[in-house]
Amino acid sequence: MNQRLRNLLGTDTLLPYWLLLPTLIFIGVFFLMPLFEAIGLAFHGDAGFTLDYFKKMVSDVRFIDALKYTFLFAITIVPLQLITALAMALLLNTGFRGSRFFLYLFALPLGIADLAAGLIWLSIFTHHGFLNSILYNLGIIERPIHYLSYQNINFTFLSVVAAEHWRATAIVLVILVAGLQMISKDYLEAAEVLGARGWKKIWYVILPLLKPSLQSALIIRTIFALQTFAVVLALAGQITPVLAGEAYFWQFLYRDSHVASAYAVLLMVISIAMTWVYLRYLGSKTEVMRG
Amino acid sequence: MKQLILLGVLAFGLLASAADITWMSTQFTPIAEGEFVRNQILAPFAEETGISVDLLTAEYAEFTSRIEAEYEAGSGEIAVLCGLHGHLASFAYALADVSGVTPGGTINPTLMAKGQIGGKQVYIPLMQATYLMVLNKKALDYLPEGADIWALTYDDLLQWAKNIYEATGEQKLGIPAGPKSLLHRFIHGYLYPSFTGYQVLAFDSAAAVDMWNYMQELWQYVNPAAPTWDAMDTPLLSEEVWIAWDHTSRVKEAIVQRPNDFIAVPSPAGPAGRGFISVLAGLAIPKTSPDPEAAAKLIQYLTTPEVQVKILQGTGFFPAVAEAAGAVPAGALQILAKGVSAQAASPDAIVCFIPGGIPDEYKKIYKDTFYKFVIQGEPVDLEFLREQATRLRELYIEAGAPYPAPDGK
Numbered sequence: 105m106n107q108r109l110r111n112l113l114g115t116d117t118l119l120p121y122w123l124l125l126p127t128l129i130f131i132g133v134f135f136l137m138p139l140f141e142a143i144g145l146a147f148h149g150d151a152g153f154t155l156d157y158f159k160k161m162v163s164d165v166r167f168i169d170a171l172k173y174t175f176l177f178a179i180t181i182v183p184l185q186l187i188t189a190l191a192m193a194l195l196l197n198t199g200f201r202g203s204r205f206f207l208y209l210f211a212l213p214l215g216i217a218d219l220a221a222g223l224i225w226l227s228i229f230t231h232h233g234f235l236n237s238i239l240y241n242l243g244i245i246e247r248p249i250h251y252l253s254y255q256n257i258n259f260t261f262l263s264v265v266a267a268e269h270w271r272a273t274a275i276v277l278v279i280l281v282a283g284l285q286m287i288s289k290d291y292l293e294a295a296e297v298l299g300a301r302g303w304k305k306i307w308y309v310i311l312p313l314l315k316p317s318l319q320s321a322l323i324i325r326t327i328f329a330l331q332t333f334a335v336v337l338a339l340a341g342q343i344t345p346v347l348a349g350e351a352y353f354w355q356f357l358y359r360d361s362h363v364a365s366a367y368a369v370l371l372m373v374i375s376i377a378m379t380w381v382y383l384r385y386l387g388s389k390t391e392v393m394r395g
Numbered sequence: 396m397k398q399l400i401l402l403g404v405l406a407f408g409l410l411a412s413a414a415d416i417t418w419m420s421t422q423f424t425p426i427a428e429g430e431f432v433r434n435q436i437l438a439p440f441a442e443e444t445g446i447s448v449d450l451l452t453a454e455y456a457e458f459t460s461r462i463e464a465e466y467e468a469g470s471g472e473i474a475v476l477c478g479l480h481g482h483l484a485s486f487a488y489a490l491a492d493v494s495g496v497t498p499g500g501t502i503n504p505t506l507m508a509k510g511q512i513g514g515k516q517v518y519i520p521l522m523q524a525t526y527l528m529v530l531n532k533k534a535l536d537y538l539p540e541g542a543d544i545w546a547l548t549y550d551d552l553l554q555w556a557k558n559i560y561e562a563t564g565e566q567k568l569g570i571p572a573g574p575k576s577l578l579h580r581f582i583h584g585y586l587y588p589s590f591t592g593y594q595v596l597a598f599d600s601a602a603a604v605d606m607w608n609y610m611q612e613l614w615q616y617v618n619p620a621a622p623t624w625d626a627m628d629t630p631l632l633s634e635e636v637w638i639a640w641d642h643t644s645r646v647k648e649a650i651v652q653r654p655n656d657f658i659a660v661p662s663p664a665g666p667a668g669r670g671f672i673s674v675l676a677g678l679a680i681p682k683t684s685p686d687p688e689a690a691a692k693l694i695q696y697l698t699t700p701e702v703q704v705k706i707l708q709g710t711g712f713f714p715a716v717a718e719a720a721g722a723v724p725a726g727a728l729q730i731l732a733k734g735v736s737a738q739a740a741s742p743d744a745i746v747c748f749i750p751g752g753i754p755d756e757y758k759k760i761y762k763d764t765f766y767k768f769v770i771q772g773e774p775v776d777l778e779f780l781r782e783q784a785t786r787l788r789e790l791y792i793e794a795g796a797p798y799p800a801p802d803g804k
Contacts, residue, residue: 254619
């Protein structure tokens, strides 16, 4: 038996599958099973198949607002982060003295949990927070300003954007730095020989070669942005509802897993749609090579 | 080796049977509270009477199935029960009449009457909690003429908050309206009963429309950060607000830190009366109790003024026994206790119980209505109120649950 097992494991054709098995089990247990469970909960009630939970979700007083703010956050945060991360990555890639130190410094917020990040920014913007204290002590304002309030909804929105921007730009940065390092020096030297300098080099050589990295960074960041929740919860409370937050409230405050799952399924559909858009419209590596 | 194991099993068996009676409770579930009750309350009881009590804390679901199982089996292990009014009321059939048990102190007859269900004394009140108002003494300078802080009305509150705003330019009234706040309790147990007389039945009445219009007006003077607050102790301490409403345990910290600056007073009264929630926990004896006599002794002990004060200090629950209210040590707890008893003794009281036996979606119905009319400031729309009211009643009908007091008298 042992010998037979060894033979089985040892064959070149089967070995990769054995090595993939732990990952597959992990994905199966922690990702696929809950996923199907959620889909089941969203569509199945006591009386079998039903769309009632989706009807309940759509007729929820906060649904439209949650949908609106989820998209607003995503379309504000993602491009902003992409531009900042790209600028930082290009800068780091010049390899100036201490660039590695800055890479670690920029990546630092990655280690902070999102709720903790939200609370850090809350301590800045809250009524008796750092910002008000500084402005007051400088004599710029006479009394503390309510930044985070339903009367100041734009500022509340921007504070969430700022906190997310600070917290999660590093993930894009790390992906782009890795992508930049994979670009062969040959291309850059060839470009320089042909007279491409500065912006031209970035626009015509680096960016097209960076497309695969940009694509992964965009997919990851967009999916995470759609799930933004803890930072919103900490800074904006009930002022700007988001889909992920509503799912959480339905699950843990109102204890209806069915409606919570309906929200989760909606988020999943949006995420898949966005991923498809990126895959479809941001060319893959082979297209870049051909181009 | 085998002998050792056998010895261990024997010793365990002896230990397990060492307790004379078992006390099952849905309260004291936090570990620290449970330990407090075991060491500070039950250990002295064992010394005094020779009866050792094993406290078994349980979540409501476990509590339910255990009582049902023992009742159906016709015999049980559990000698005494501790649960909230709603927990015990739903098992009235399985509980013995405790009218023969003499409490260790005087229990207010209105409080005692809460434990009477279908002419039977189902439980003896043990302890209570509630939600009330906490004032910073600085606010007193702006109190409207003729208003009495011990008997405020919602009109007084509006005028008061307005006076403060006009004098200081700041919105010093605080209502917790954050995602994890107890805002829903304020709406269903305070606003609704005070304005309409009911928690559920008058959800879409003309009085409810007036109430929402009142809230829109009041909201102008509520601190705009309210939707980010889950508890009012921090804003009270930072003086972002001078007048706040919240659960006793969520304002306690402010008074503990600065007992000289704050007063706890009853919640305001509306046109229908002074609606407030009474979180009441009681002690009951199951019909299947193996030792009803020891159970009665424990109940007597737990309702003595000294033990009642201990419970307040260790768990933050307020006494049910009148003598204990005066015996609370000076300081923060006394300030809170004074507010709690003043609220309970209000002549215009409308005592509300927390809904039980229905899905938690009911909280969302109250909060959503608040979100739409008050936070979003949309005009009060009777059609929307009707839809929400229908859904709210459906929750009770689908679950076959009775309306909580004052609706389901």
